Amino acid sequence: GNSVTQMEGPVTLxxxxxxxINCTYTATGYPSLFWYVQYPGEGLQLLLKATKADDKGSNxxxxxxxxxxxxxxxxxxxxxxxxDSAVYxxxxxHTGNQFYFGTGTSLTVIP
Amino acid sequence: EAQVTQNPRYLITVTGKKLTVTCSQNxxxxxxxxxxxxxxxxxxxxxxxxxxxxTDKGDVPEGYKVSRKEKRNFPLILESPSxxxxxxxxxxxxxxxxxxxxxxxxxxxGTRLTVL
Numbered sequence: 001g002n003s004v005t006q007m008e009g010p011v012t013l014x015x016x017x018x019x020x021i022n023c024t025y026t027a028t029g030y031p032s033l034f035w036y037v038q039y040p041g042e043g044l045q046l047l048l049k050a051t052k053a054d055d056k057g058s059n060x061x062x063x064x065x066x067x068x069x070x071x072x073x074x075x076x077x078x079x080x081x082x083x084d085s086a087v088y089x090x091x092x093x094h095t096g097n098q099f100y101f102g103t104g105t106s107l108t109v110i111p
Numbered sequence: 112e113a114q115v116t117q118n119p120r121y122l123i124t125v126t127g128k129k130l131t132v133t134c135s136q137n138x139x140x141x142x143x144x145x146x147x148x149x150x151x152x153x154x155x156x157x158x159x160x161x162x163x164x165x166t167d168k169g170d171v172p173e174g175y176k177v178s179r180k181e182k183r184n185f186p187l188i189l190e191s192p193s194x195x196x197x198x199x200x201x202x203x204x205x206x207x208x209x210x211x212x213x214x215x216x217x218x219x220x221g222t223r224l225t226v227l
Contacts, residue, residue, distance in 0.1 A: 004153075032214065034215075036218075042220060042221075043115075043201055043203075043218030043219050043220050043221055044154075044201065044203075044216075044218045045218070046215045046216070046217075049214070049215065051214075089153060089154065091154075093214070097142070097159065097161060097167075098156060098159065098167070098169060098170075099144065099156050099159075099169075099216070100156070100170070101146075101153045101154035101155070101156075102153050103151060103152060103153035104153050104154075
């Protein structure tokens, strides 16, 4: 079946550190891949997406590349800020329009 | 303002008492969906709808019902709530994309439900 596995948290980083949150997926067909971010007390917001292999999604300094050979979509940012503290979810959209989310990774950035 | 609204935001109820959580979007989106968020499990899709009068089961539909009589509304119905349905619920909507299917989802603020 379809599923998303992302690294366990919580993750704590100092400001300006490099961030990587790993995400791997299992899917039939050719899914679209997403990263969503959830700030405290809010709903999820789309951070970035990629719809086909080798696509790179990017937004607000975050990047992720759709790697079909390793079935991965790791999230990276070169220099995190305190304002990046949130929970990050990796997700895939199955070709049948059903969505699958990972368990979420909590990030705390300390000054 | 383009948005997805949910009501109520917080609800405490008792086992077996029917309840409805409303969801409405003002973006003319075809696709709408309900999720529940539980610690350690992330978001799991309950039901989704590709358009009016079209609904499909997600991963965890048991104990829930939905209807899509109008494009903008997608209520979630718990006919006989049980304590294991205590959770944080999110509604989301999405436009169709060229060539079919759906894409970026816009989420509501969430409804925290407690079933005693």
